[in-house]
Amino acid sequence: MGRLLFFYAFLFYCHFLNALFTVEAPQSLCIVERGNNVTMECTFPVNGKLEFRDLSVSWEKKDGLKQVYVLHKGKEDLKNQHIDFKGRIKLLKENLNLGRSLLQITDVKLRDAGVYRCVIAYGGADYKTIHLKVKAPYRIINQGVVSTGHNEWRLTCQSEGYPEAVVIWQNRNYEDLTYKANTRFETASDQLYLVTSTLTIKSGIDEIFYCTFWNKELQENTTAVLHIADSTDGILQTESRRFVGATLIATAFVGSVLLFLLCIRKGFQVILTGYKRTVENPASIRIYLP
Incomplete structure (x- = not known):
């Protein structure tokens, strides 16, 4: 927090020290759909080769002054980054040489909507604000x-x-x-x-x-x-009737098979009983000759 206050004091001082240093925002309004990625941009003058040790970049969300990203004197500093942005923020550093500060937010949430402030300190200092609007259409019904x-x-x-x-x-x-x-x-x-x-x-x-x-x-x-349509109610009735018909047929078939097996079993038992009596009483065997 102390570093942030120092940064703003430096910004206020440099605003009068170097009026030629200005930060611009090519798009002051960005609209993105929830779940997508968005890149916000602000530009600043470089005037030759960029000296990273002299460059400080700060992105913050104005509601509650949530720290989004800080590059202080050429070194990344995320220890005070707000929990809402953990793991979803990237500064495209390769564009800084061109005087472009591009902040990328991945997997945008509805809570990401709001006003962001891009602060650049490089010899002079200045800032611009960008309004991020997040939409969530009722696309799937x-x-x-x-x-x-x-x-x-x-x-x-x-x-x-x-x-x-x-x-x-x-x-x-x-x-x-x-x-x-x-x-x-x-x-x-x-x-x-x-x-x-x-x-x-x-x-x-x-x-x-x-x-x-x-x-x-x-x-x-x-x-x-x-x-x-007819099919809305008809299909349900047709499927129901087919199901009942199939059940009746299956029941009848199974019943027939069981009855057949029962008859066979009873017949087999009769044969076994006769055989048993014959074995136990051989005299009962009668032989009829022509």
Whole structure:
């Protein structure tokens, strides 16, 4: 912390000492999708060959002054790096010779969103801020169609994203059915929202319904198509009937085999009994001659 305060004091002093030294940010706004990598950049004047021992670079996140990365007098110093960034930060040092400070964040989280300050001290000193925006579109929609009987259907759409999405329901003619739906929000991992929307409606077969997840902040939407067809309920009934039929056939077959084996066993027992009596009483053997 003492080194950081010294760095800012030096920055304040050098700002007046050398007004010609300026740091620029080619992109003041960076937008990245959650889970991807992002590289933020600020540039500074080098004027010839870069002397690393005279260069200090600091990247920090303004909320809570979280230290992201520090290069002090040409040497990397990560002992005070905030735990949020451990193992996910890399400064592309090969670009420093060109006067470019490129900070790479891998596997971006929603919590990484915010304002970052890039501070460069090299003879003079200056800084620029960059706003990082992280988006999490509701890209994958899990859907379900279940018959509740009497031509009534329960349609369900579920997806994860950020921030909270508005779920819009429409029929084949794009008539709004949203007011009939029940939508609930739950908190998932990494600040994501798990949004589940259910529409219960009476409908015949071969009908189409649409559920759209509208992310107002990102101005993005994703739509799923739910199709009510003969096969939705028919396949279940057909499979059930086939299963029952197969069971009856199998039962009858097994019963026949068991009955056959039982008859054979009884016949065999009768033969054995007769043989036993004959052996025990040989006089009982009668020979009939023609």
